[in-house]
Amino acid sequence: MSTLTSLAQLQAVASGVAQPLATVRHCHLAEAPLVMVPLKLAGEAAAPLAVMLGSDPGSPTLLVVPQPRNRDQRFAFAADLARVALKYIESSRGQVEELPPGKEGEERIRYSDAPQLLVPNRGGVAFLRMLGRSTRFRRTDGPYAVEPSVPVLGRWLTWFTDRYDHPGSCLLLTMTETLRLHWATGQSALEDGNLAALVGWIDPPEGLTGPQAAALAEDPLATPPAGPTTDPGFDNEVLAPAVAAYDAARGPARDRAEERVRAVLETQLAPTWELMWRAVGLLRGLPEGASVPQRWERDRDSFTYFHQTFGEAYPQARRDSPVRAAKRLHDMERAQDAYDAQRAFDDPLVMAEHRLNGLAFGGEVTGCDPTRKDESGKRPKLRPHVWVRTGDPVRLDPGTTVCSAANPKIKGTVVEIGPDGAVLVELTGGMGRKLTPEPGTVPQVGDRVVFTSLTLGSFGPSRFPDKENTPWTHGGPPADYEPTDDDAAEDWS
Amino acid sequence: MSMTAPDLDRLRGVAAPRNHDARTIAALTANPGCARRGVMDAAGVDKDAVARHLGFGVPFGQSQFAITRGNTFEAQVKADGCAELLTLLRDRLGLEVPEVAYDDLGAVGDNEGREVRHARTRKLVQRALETGEGTLFDHPLLRLDIAGRPAYLEPDVIAFQLGGRFHIVEIKSFAVIDGQAEADQVAAAARQSAVYVLALRRLVAELGHDPVEKVAHEVFLVCPENFSNRPTATPVDIRPQLAVLERQLARLTRVDTIVAQLPEEITFDLGEALEEAVRTVEARYAPECMSSCEMAFFCRAEARACGATGALGRSVRDDLGGVDSVETALALAEGVLEPSEDLAETAEQLRLAARLRREALAGVA
Ligand code: SF4
Numbered sequence: 001m002s003t004l005t006s007l008a009q010l011q012a013v014a015s016g017v018a019q020p021l022a023t024v025r026h027c028h029l030a031e032a033p034l035v036m037v038p039l040k041l042a043g044e045a046a047a048p049l050a051v052m053l054g055s056d057p058g059s060p061t062l063l064v065v066p067q068p069r070n071r072d073q074r075f076a077f078a079a080d081l082a083r084v085a086l087k088y089i090e091s092s093r094g095q096v097e098e099l100p101p102g103k104e105g106e107e108r109i110r111y112s113d114a115p116q117l118l119v120p121n122r123g124g125v126a127f128l129r130m131l132g133r134s135t136r137f138r139r140t141d142g143p144y145a146v147e148p149s150v151p152v153l154g155r156w157l158t159w160f161t162d163r164y165d166h167p168g169s170c171l172l173l174t175m176t177e178t179l180r181l182h183w184a185t186g187q188s189a190l191e192d193g194n195l196a197a198l199v200g201w202i203d204p205p206e207g208l209t210g211p212q213a214a215a216l217a218e219d220p221l222a223t224p225p226a227g228p229t230t231d232p233g234f235d236n237e238v239l240a241p242a243v244a245a246y247d248a249a250r251g252p253a254r255d256r257a258e259e260r261v262r263a264v265l266e267t268q269l270a271p272t273w274e275l276m277w278r279a280v281g282l283l284r285g286l287p288e289g290a291s292v293p294q295r296w297e298r299d300r301d302s303f304t305y306f307h308q309t310f311g312e313a314y315p316q317a318r319r320d321s322p323v324r325a326a327k328r329l330h331d332m333e334r335a336q337d338a339y340d341a342q343r344a345f346d347d348p349l350v351m352a353e354h355r356l357n358g359l360a361f362g363g364e365v366t367g368c369d370p371t372r373k374d375e376s377g378k379r380p381k382l383r384p385h386v387w388v389r390t391g392d393p394v395r396l397d398p399g400t401t402v403c404s405a406a407n408p409k410i411k412g413t414v415v416e417i418g419p420d421g422a423v424l425v426e427l428t429g430g431m432g433r434k435l436t437p438e439p440g441t442v443p444q445v446g447d448r449v450v451f452t453s454l455t456l457g458s459f460g461p462s463r464f465p466d467k468e469n470t471p472w473t474h475g476g477p478p479a480d481y482e483p484t485d486d487d488a489a490e491d492w493s
Numbered sequence: 494m495s496m497t498a499p500d501l502d503r504l505r506g507v508a509a510p511r512n513h514d515a516r517t518i519a520a521l522t523a524n525p526g527c528a529r530r531g532v533m534d535a536a537g538v539d540k541d542a543v544a545r546h547l548g549f550g551v552p553f554g555q556s557q558f559a560i561t562r563g564n565t566f567e568a569q570v571k572a573d574g575c576a577e578l579l580t581l582l583r584d585r586l587g588l589e590v591p592e593v594a595y596d597d598l599g600a601v602g603d604n605e606g607r608e609v610r611h612a613r614t615r616k617l618v619q620r621a622l623e624t625g626e627g628t629l630f631d632h633p634l635l636r637l638d639i640a641g642r643p644a645y646l647e648p649d650v651i652a653f654q655l656g657g658r659f660h661i662v663e664i665k666s667f668a669v670i671d672g673q674a675e676a677d678q679v680a681a682a683a684r685q686s687a688v689y690v691l692a693l694r695r696l697v698a699e700l701g702h703d704p705v706e707k708v709a710h711e712v713f714l715v716c717p718e719n720f721s722n723r724p725t726a727t728p729v730d731i732r733p734q735l736a737v738l739e740r741q742l743a744r745l746t747r748v749d750t751i752v753a754q755l756p757e758e759i760t761f762d763l764g765e766a767l768e769e770a771v772r773t774v775e776a777r778y779a780p781e782c783m784s785s786c787e788m789a790f791f792c793r794a795e796a797r798a799c800g801a802t803g804a805l806g807r808s809v810r811d812d813l814g815g816v817d818s819v820e821t822a823l824a825l826a827e828g829v830l831e832p833s834e835d836l837a838e839t840a841e842q843l844r845l846a847a848r849l850r851r852e853a854l855a856g857v858a
Contacts, residue, residue, distance in 0.1 A: 003846045006812035007826055009805050013819050023853065043559030045668035045720055068558075126675075133670060134720050188780040188806040211797075220552065235556035318671045348856050352849040356842075362852070393845065491721030 004353055005184055013186035016209035018202040022182040023349050025286035028170040028296040030116035032056070034088045035276045037120060037269050038127050040228040041068040042235055046130035048077050049230065050262075052269040053084060057277040062269065066246045066261045075146050078135050082149035089115045089156060093307070114296070114303040117160055117172045118280070120195045120226035120272055125164050125174060127228040132157030136315040137487035144489045151315065158316045159306050166332060168295045168339035171303065175279045182286065187214060194218065195226040199275050203282055224268040226275070231268070238264050289346035295339070341454050344405075351405050351450060358395025360405065360452035361423060363388045370442040373435060382435050384427045384442045386412070388449060391421055396453055403430075405450035410441055412451065425451055500752050501536040501642070506762030510537030513644035518637065519684040522741040523785035528751045529776040530786055535640035535748040538761045540787035543771065546763045549791035563666040567649070570664050570715055570724050575629050575651070578662065578715065581726045586713070588655060590628065599632035607645045610634040618693075619700050621654050622707060629653055635692035640745045646692055653713070659697070661689045661712040662726075669716045669725055679714070679729070686712040687734035691742075710735060779807050814839030 008019040032055040041047035047068050054060040061084050065077045094113030102108050119125060136154025138146045164172040176195050185192055185201035191214065192198050200213025208216070217223045220231040230239065242264050246257035320328060344351045344360075354360035367387035374383040396402065396414050402425065404410040410430035417423050432438035443449045502510075513534075521534060533540055544550055570577050574595040582588045598614050614633040621627045630652040636643050651662040663686050667678045690712065694704035710732045718725035751774070759770045771791070778796040782789040796804040800819040803810050816822045816839060824830035825840040826847040832840035 003812045003842050004850065006805070006809045007822075007843060007846045007850065009809055010802070010813075010819050010823050010826070013800070013805070014823055020854065023856070041558050042556035043562035043666060045670060045717075130670070186805070188804065188809075190780040190783055190806075230556070232554045232556040232559075233552070235558055236554070240557055348853040349850070352853045355849055356846060391845075391848070490719060491723070 002353055002356065004356055008184035009186060012184055012201065012210065016186070016211060017204060018183040018185045018210060020182065021180075021184050021349065022286070022343075022347050024289040024347050025283055026181055026289045026292065026343050026346065027173060027178055027283070028116070028288075028292050028299070029280065029283055030092070030113075032092075033116040033118045033280065034085070035060075035118045035273070035280075036124070036128075037226070037272045037276065038124055038131075038228050039230055039265065039268065040127055042229060042232065044068075046127065046134045048074060048081075048127075048131065050265040050269060051081060052266075052273050053081075055088065057273075060273055062262065062266055064258075064262045064265050066258045067243060075138075075150060078131070078150045078153060079147040082147070082153035085153060085156065086149060089307075092116075093303075109304060109308075110297070110300055111304045111307070112300070114171060114300045116170060118276060119172070119174055120276060121174050121176045121193060123228045124226075125161055125172065128157050128172075129161040132161060133318075134490075137490065152310075155310070155315050162316070163299070163302060167336040168342070169299055169302075169335075170292075170296060171299050175276055178283065179279055182283070185214075186210060191218075195272065195275055195279070196223045199279055199282070203278065224271055226272040227269075234264075234268060289343065291342035291346050295342070338456070341456050344452070344454055345408055345456065348405070348450070351452065354452055354454060355392045355450070358393045359454060360450055361388065361390040361392040361394045361396075362405075362448065362450035363390030363392070363421070363423075365443045365445050365447045365449055366422065368443065368445050370437055370444075371435075380435060382427075382431060382437060384431070384437060385415075386425045386427060386443055386449075388423045388425065388451070389421055390423060394421075394423060400453050401428075401455075402451040402453050403455065404443075405452050407441075408456055414451075423451075501532075504532065504536040504752070504755075504759065504761055505538050506760045508539055508542070508762070511539045513637075513639060513646065515646055515685040515688040518639065518644065518646070518688045519681070519738070520785040521639070521745065522684070522738055523781055524777065524779060525741040525744050527775075527777045527782075527786075528748075529771065529774040529792070530788065531640070531745055531748045532751055532755075532774050533761065533788070535642065535745065535752075536761065537642070542763060543761060543767065544787050544791050547768055547771065547791050549788075549794065551787050551790060559666075566666040566717055566722060566724070567664045569722065571631070571651075575631075577724055578629070578651070578726075581715065581724055582653070582713070585726050586728065590655060593628045594626065595629045595631065596627055597631045598634060607634060611636055611645065615696060615700070618652075618659075618696060621659075622657065622697065622700060622702050625654075625657050627654055633693075635689065635696060637688065637692040637695065639742065640748045646688065650686075650689055652689075652693060658707055658709055659693055660709045661686050661693065662715060663689075663712060664715045664724075667716055668719065669727060670719050674716060674727075682714055683712075683729055683731045683734045684738070686714075686729070687731045687738050690731060690735060691738055777803065779803055781807075814842070 005021060008021055012019045034053060034055050036051060036053040038051040039049040041049050048065055049068050050062065050064045052060045052062050063077055063080045063084075065073045067073055092113055092115040093111040095111070097110045097112055099108040099110055119128065132154045134154070135150050136158055138144070138151045138154065140146060140148045140151065160172040163169045176193055176198055179198055179202060180192055183202050185198060187197065187201065194217055196217030197214035200208075200217050201210035204210050204213040220233060224234065225231050242257070242261045246254065246261055249257040344354055351360055355362055365386055366389045367385075369385040372383055372385050373380040394417055396417070398414050398416055400414045402412055402414060407430065410427060412425045412427040415424040415426050427442060431441040517534070521530075524530060533543070541551065574593070579590060579593060583590050596617055598610065598617065611634045614630070614635065617627060617630060618633075632647070632649075633652050635646040637646060638644070649664065653660045653662050663682055665678070665682050667674055690708055690710065694708045697707045698704040711728045711730055714727045714729050715724050716727070717723065755773060759773055761767065761770055772795070776788075776792045776795065778789075778792040778801065782792060786792075793804060802813055802817055802819055802822060810817070813822050814836065816825070816836065821830065822843060825832055825836065826843035828844050
């Protein structure tokens with residue numbers, strides 16, 4: 001949070017409708033994402049109740065567990081889910097792009113596309129994580145055999161939820177978080193967690209204000225919760241009797257009872273399904289940020305690698321080894337820094353945060369010496385001077401390296417900051433190789449410019465010991481995690 | 494009895510005082526700065542009934558699936574004189590639990606008074622402290638003074654005594670998966686356990702023993718393991734929660750001062766004057782109230798109606814340098830309101846933020 005987002009929230013309160021926090025879309029949005037709305041049984045860690053999923057808003061698939069405490073039905077559900085999800089994953093690979101060979105001459109490829117999962121909220125991610133954990137170690141033979149697709153699904157779900165933790169990754173997104181990245185509402189973060197209320201503020205239906213739409217969204221009878229937890233009132237009054245009737249029914253009555261369970265669960269899922277696609281539409285209305293394709297490329301790399309090595313790899317371990325955990329933390333911190341910087345360069349409204357903090361400043365160019373040279377060295381260097389008049393609270397010391405927000409290749413150094421808000425910047429790079437600047441590189445008097453000390457950074461590879469060289473302080477080299485019989489036979493009750 | 498008791502009874506009106514449990518006491522610490530809650534709780538007002546009467550009932554309630562799951566798990570752990578629990582304490586935690594005695598301190602018959610039950614708990618604890626007799630004490634009835642009045646705690650916990658030292662054991666039905674449970678749920682359980690530890694420590698102190706030495710700050714959380722019904726026990730250090738709790742309970746005593754300033758005739762009886770009475774006592778709404786106070790929907794509506802920035806969250810209020818009103822903050826941001834001296838800095842931030850937003854958004858059009 002910052003004064004900037006807080007102000008946007010106040011403006012939302014005053015105007016009765018959400019206010020923008022971004023001028024571009026900061027996430028990749030697939031042409032055909034796989035929307036998933038899962039529900040789980042209250043009080044259980046990972047007992048699936050139902051899921052509505054698909055990549056066509058007009059024809060969702062509904063999968064249901066009529067007796068959610070029945071272990072066999074759970075695995076049947078997992079197998080059904082696997083069929084839909086794995087087919088989607090396989091169909092979203094696109095073409096194979098050949099890349100220049102790697103360091104050791106190995107062949108490298110990248111799929112031209114990747115799957116994208118959209119769930120309503122963080123609870124949905126947690127549920128997929130648990131579902132992945134409870135299915136990836138299962139065996140397809142022996143006394144506890146499950147369908148071959150079940151552990152495959154488990155590994156994929158685990159991979160998606162791992163990637164979710166990676167800042168800037170768009171393989172698995174939650175709708176509430178994604179919307180909140182782009183809009184501020186006049187309600188608190190707590191209420192924003194309700195997808196219907198959030199969409200109500202951003203895009204209130206005809207004739208309603210944001211707060212009115214949000215109020216409607218808080219009534220579980222008018223708007224069922226977006227899951228994975230169901231409304232307790234629904235559980236007690238509708239679902240429990242329907243499940244009990246299914247348990248009691250025999251013969252053809254059982255099919256009818258199952259239909260009934262499906263029907264009641266559908267009433268809880270369909271409204272969220274609609275909302276998800278409405279939200280997709282809202283996000284599509286924003287132009288894509290310039291660095292989005294670059295981050296999606298990293299996602300495609302990760303997907304390609306996981307897909308290519310799937311056959312020879314084991315299911316992901318229950319817990320990371322120390323080196324892996326440390327590397328992961330480090331990677332995530334760097335990804336976060338890179339993601340934050342990229343968003344700022346992509347979007348003046350995000351850059352405004354840095355102007356507010358004094359790490360960037362913007363204003364009008366009041367003076368300019370575009371062909372100024374520094375001739376103190378052996379060879380003269382092109383060092384144009386630019387004076388910028390700004391009202392921003394500049395907190396950069398003279399000597400700080402800055403770059404242009406509009407074109408980060410143009411670099412410079414802060415020379416002095418006058419008391420009246422005039423900043424002198426000496427440009428040092430990005431103007432071509434000659435002693436006169438390439439046209440269009442050096443700003444002219446009257447231009448509006450923004451300079452910042454933020455960098456897109458060179459986020460080179462991290463240095464961590466290989467698995468084999470794990471220091472003894474961290475337990476020495478870990479054994480590969482091989483699932484045991486116990487894993488395969490683990491209770492799921 | 495404290496001096497405020499008669500006033501508080503009058504405040505509550507004709508309704509019987511509402512009992513506290515560890516959940517409500519733990520919740521007390523969630524918003525200690527709220528006078529409204531402080532007074533209503535100290536007087537034992539049934540806030541749920543009040544909120545309902547005002548048309549802001551909380552639609553909470555629990556799913557019967559969750560309740561069934563919780564009860565089944567607890568019954569299983571406690572079956573046969575807590576056989577599973579003992580196995581856990583012995584095998585999992587490596588405790589040398591010798592011979593076992595199990596005392597159920599639950600109510601005998603329907604009309605056994607709370608005082609009588611508490612006296613029984615007290616006697617057994619005393620015996621244990623002096624002789625080391627007894628191992629597991631189920632359903633102890635503990636007492637804790639809240640704002641000068643005794644609150645009885647009917648915990649679903651077991652006090653476990655080993656070598657003259659008590660541990661609180663809490664049975665929860667959320668799962669621990671690969672050694673990890675959902676942080677929110679663990680935090681809530683730790684807050685509740687802290688209430689029991691505190692109450693047990695007070696009792697031990699009353700009995701003339703060293704509370705810190707005799708009641709462990711480490712509690713045992715018993716939860717289902719992975720996706721099974723098998724219980725697992727995890728020791729949790731609740732010292733941080735205990736510190737918060739003690740601090741907040743001490744602050745609650747200020748209720749006296751607040752009550753002293755209320756008009757003579759005010760009462761929380763469920764009548765026509767209720768809304769006015771509630772509004773008379775100042776609230777301090779924050780979104781956290783939603784999960785901890787039955788009055789939340791009423792207070793939220795009130796906060797929103799008067800344009801309180803706190804309704805948007807504590808962090809928003811902090812960002813605004815403590816400016817309470819949306820209108821004032823916007824007026825400062827637009828430069829149409831001359832700030833007072835102490836708000837000069839906030840006002841400058843807001844004006845700057847407003848200009849930056851304008852500039853950035855203008856670039857789009
Ligand atoms: S909901 Fe109201 S009464 Fe309860 S703590 Fe919050 S502000 Fe106080």
